[in-house]
Amino acid sequence: MDKKTIGxxxxxxxxxxxxxxxxxxxxxxxxxxxxxxxxxxYLAMSEAEYEGFLGEKESRAKLLGSxxxxxxxxxxxxxxxSAAQVHDWLKENYKRFPSISAKTVxxxxxxxxxxxxxxxxxxxxxxxxxxxxxxGLQAQADFGQYILRNSDEKRKKVxxxxxxxxxxxxxxxxxxxxxxxxxxxxxxHEEAFNFFSGMPKEVVYDQDRxxxxxxxxxxxxxxxxxxxxxIEQAFNVHFCRKADPQSKGKVENVVKFVKNNFLYGxxxxxxxxxxxxxxxxxDRTGNGMPHTTTRNVPSQEWIIEKExxxxxxxxxxxxxYIMRYVRLDNTISxxxxxxxxxxxxxxxxxxxxxWVKGDELHIHDDQRKFLCKxxxxxxxxxxxxxxxxxxxxxxxxxxxVADVAAxxxxxxxxxxxxxxxxxxxxxxxxxxxxxxxxxxSGCNEQLVNKVxxxxxxxxxxxxxxxxxxxxxxxEQDKSIAAPAIGKIILMDPNSSKKAETKPDKSDLGxxxxxxxx
Numbered sequence: 366m367d368k369k370t371i372g373x374x375x376x377x378x379x380x381x382x383x384x385x386x387x388x389x390x391x392x393x394x395x396x397x398x399x400x401x402x403x404x405x406x407y408l409a410m411s412e413a414e415y416e417g418f419l420g421e422k423e424s425r426a427k428l429l430g431s432x433x434x435x436x437x438x439x440x441x442x443x444x445x446x447s448a449a450q451v452h453d454w455l456k457e458n459y460k461r462f463p464s465i466s467a468k469t470v471x472x473x474x475x476x477x478x479x480x481x482x483x484x485x486x487x488x489x490x491x492x493x494x495x496x497x498x499x500x501g502l503q504a505q506a507d508f509g510q511y512i513l514r515n516s517d518e519k520r521k522k523v524x525x526x527x528x529x530x531x532x533x534x535x536x537x538x539x540x541x542x543x544x545x546x547x548x549x550x551x552x553x554h555e556e557a558f559n560f561f562s563g564m565p566k567e568v569v570y571d572q573d574r575x576x577x578x579x580x581x582x583x584x585x586x587x588x589x590x591x592x593x594x595x596i597e598q599a600f601n602v603h604f605c606r607k608a609d610p611q612s613k614g615k616v617e618n619v620v621k622f623v624k625n626n627f628l629y630g631x632x633x634x635x636x637x638x639x640x641x642x643x644x645x646x647x648d649r650t651g652n653g654m655p656h657t658t659t660r661n662v663p664s665q666e667w668i669i670e671k672e673x674x675x676x677x678x679x680x681x682x683x684x685x686y687i688m689r690y691v692r693l694d695n696t697i698s699x700x701x702x703x704x705x706x707x708x709x710x711x712x713x714x715x716x717x718x719x720w721v722k723g724d725e726l727h728i729h730d731d732q733r734k735f736l737c738k739x740x741x742x743x744x745x746x747x748x749x750x751x752x753x754x755x756x757x758x759x760x761x762x763x764x765x766v767a768d769v770a771a772x773x774x775x776x777x778x779x780x781x782x783x784x785x786x787x788x789x790x791x792x793x794x795x796x797x798x799x800x801x802x803x804x805x806s807g808c809n810e811q812l813v814n815k816v817x818x819x820x821x822x823x824x825x826x827x828x829x830x831x832x833x834x835x836x837x838x839x840e841q842d843k844s845i846a847a848p849a850i851g852k853i854i855l856m857d858p859n860s861s862k863k864a865e866t867k868p869d870k871s872d873l874g875x876x877x878x879x880x881x882x
Contacts, residue, residue: 370419372479377415380407398485400471428463429473436474440483443630448474450626453650467654497659501673503531504565506554508545509620513633521633525643526553528568529619530561533666534659536619536651537561538627538643542636547576547590554594555679561667563674567601576604589734596735597680597722626650680722691715695754699726701745705754706736752796762795769802774814782817786826800828804835812838 376397383393390408394401410418429436435458436451446454448471455470456462478485506528513521526539537560539553558564570576576591595602627646633639647653652664659666689697691711696703699719706717706728717736718729727738739749770779787794805813816835825831 369476369480373419374415377407377410377412380404384408400475428465429470432459432473433477436477437481437483439630440474440477441481444483444485445625446629447625449650449654450629452654453626453646456649457645498531499673500532500670501563501565501675503567503569504528504557504561505531505569506557507571507617507620508550509623511624511628513628513631515633523628523633523636523639525623526550526557527619527623528554528557528561530565530667530670531569533670534652534656534661534663535561535667535670536647536663538623538647538651540636540640540643547588550576551591551594554598558598558677559679561674562671562677564598564600564677565674567603569603569605571605576602589732593729593735594680597727598677600675622651678723687719688716689719691717696748697728702742702747702749704728704739704749705751707754710736765795766798769798772802772805773817774810775817778817778821782821782826785821785824789826797828801831804828804832808835808839809842812842 376399379397380393380399383396384390388396390401390404393399394404397404407415432455435455439451439454440446449467451474452467452470477483506526508524508526510522510524513523515521524541524544526541526545527536529536537557539556541549541553545553554568576588623643627643627650631639631642648664652667653662655662687699689699691697691706692703693711695708695711696705697717697719704726710717710730716731718731720727720729721741722738724741725738726741728736730736737751737754739751742749766780766783770776770783773779783794783798786797790797812835816831816838819825819834820831825834
């Protein structure tokens with residue numbers, strides 16, 4: 366029996382002894398520097414079963430025996446390296462490394478640690494506490510930094526951006542030699558969406574200064590460039606509360622994963638080489654190995670998730686804006702067509718900034734704040750109108766409804782009618798109320814009230830129907846009110862006889878006789 370086998374038996378009996386003394390599995394694992402699951406397995410084995418286990422273990426270890434020197438040197442140089450990172454190092458440096466389970470590599474690494482007394486300084490483990498979300502719903506993003514050493518042993522700080530799809534755990538990493546700015550962070554977003562072949566509906570962030578100007582009692586002020594970007598790409602953002610890492614624990618553990626599994630013990634050459642290395646690492650390990658919680662391979666889960674992502678279209682971070690003057694009717698002219706802008710945009714010498722994204726014309730104000738967008742028609746001479754731009758949005762909707770209801774003789778009933786309209790047409794309530802206000806202007810109050818009662822009773826919930834009924838009732842009222850032609854009373858009774866007198870009529874035959882002569 367060799368020394369290693371003797372050591373294994375000693376370890377087995379130590380586990381049994383500590384258990385008899387009342388120690389918990391966790392305490393035994395900590396005392397003997399073992400994995401808790403290994404302790405549980407040893408306690409469940411009889412001596413005969415453990416002897417058979419050692420025989421199988423010895424045969425498996427021979428598969429990795431030729432890599433012992435490499436693993437030992439790496440562990441001596443980087444004692445905090447995890448077994449998962451050693452596994453990745455082996456695959457990175459040996460192109461024909463056999464396809465074996467992570468557990469086999471773990472056992473091999475732990476055996477080398479025991480053989481050469483290389484203590485594991487720090488355990489690295491990912492924790493995922495957030496409940497599983499639907500495919501395509503959410504991604505989480507964060508930033509990190511790390512100090513590497515170059516070939517001259519000089520320190521070099523690198524910065525990186527990570528984004529991970531919450532359901533599949535598909536990850537993307539972007540490195541930078543300088544601290545990220547808002548614009549370079551936006552560029553990293555674009556690269557991530559390209560890498561994922563789509564965009565999630567929501568991205569979760571920490572309260573990072575790259576994206577937020579200020580935070581006051583829950584009111585978050587997003588930086589101008591980032592606000593424009595999320596409007597253009599049309600995804601929702603969620604900023605975690607300070608000191609609330611649980612709400613984005615997935616990506617925070619990915620930052621640790623990148624540091625402990627990829628960056629630890631790696632030499633720095635330049636940022637481009639580092640970026641190419643991390644893409645290889647993502648393919649091999651970050652997205653290529655089963656996740657510790659889901660037990661699924663992220664790259665395989667991503668094949669499902671990408672079908673649920675929003676299609677991604679690249680945009681220029683700083684597009685070439687073209688200035689246009691706003692016309693009196695709140696339109697602008699662009700390449701032979703007229704496009705509406707929101708009511709109230711026109712002012713003296715008012716200008717807007719325009720740029721083209723695909724087949725869309727995007728319009729911003731002179732401060733580059735997003736106003737609207739239109740589909741560009743294929744031909745010229747068109748008036749491209751967004752009916753929403755005609756709405757009077759200078760007043761609050763509640764105030765508008767209350768003011769128009771007050772124009773009726775029964776404001777309470779009018780308010781109930783507007784509420785019924787709101788239930789079936791909530792997006793168009795403002796338009797409906799304004800149209801009804803125009804329809805009743807200058808009309809008979811009793812008729813207006815009659816139409817209102819009819820519309821409430823019959824559930825005619827439309828300003829068009831209201832206006833048509835009002836017009837019909839007005840026509841009926843006019844015909845009823847028209848004065849009847851009365852009988853003429855003559856002052857002289859004999860006048861009636863004179864009125865009935867018929868004048869003599871000439872005989873046409875007399876005229877024919879005259880012409881014949």
